[in-house]
Amino acid sequence: MSILKRVPWVSLALVLLSYSTLGWVISEAHPPVFVWLITVFAILLLIVTLTAPWPKMTYYILLKSNTRTFGVAVLAAFLFFIMIAWFQIFLDTLLIISATILVRIDFQRAGLREGLAFSTASIFSLGGLALGALIYNLIYSQIPLRL
Structure with a gap:
């Protein structure tokens, strides 16, 4: 079976959309670099946390002391x-984490490497984050403000 047939495209599309909304929201605030x-x-840390094998994670997280x-x-x-x-920020964060977990589960089910x-x-x-920022900047840089 070809690797392109095993890739979870629907889950990846959900990740792309959810992270693009994050890029849009961050772009609205005009933050510094x-x-x-x-x-x-933080995104890379989340993905590393989700793609690392659970036995390695539990080794570091075990509660050994009071x-x-x-x-x-x-x-x-x-x-x-x-x-x-x-609550609204929590729901947005939960959506992003859920989409990332779904991708992880689909990759694991397909038997692809970590x-x-x-x-x-x-x-x-990261492409979704950049896409959201790009779309925001393209839309709002084209529209002149009239007061």
Whole structure:
């Protein structure tokens, strides 16, 4: 079977769309360059986290001490507060994470290598981010403002 037939195109299209909305939203705020760099780093970190094998992840995340358990509980409470306080941002973030997880599951089901899953998901995610920013800039740079 050809590798192009095994690639989950629908899931990749969902990732492209969800990350393009992120690029659009960030472009609306007109942030400095370091915000874009932090966003790219966070996207790559999310994809690495999802494409790494679970036994390696559990080795680093296991709660072996009371201090680490307390830190995780405080972090979880803080994240719950953020979820309630900024519900719209939470839903957008949940959509992006869900689309990325769907791609990971589809790549795993297709039996493709982790390196290929990471590189393809990274290309589509960062491409979607750039596409959203590009579309925003093309649309709003063409329309003159009339007050």
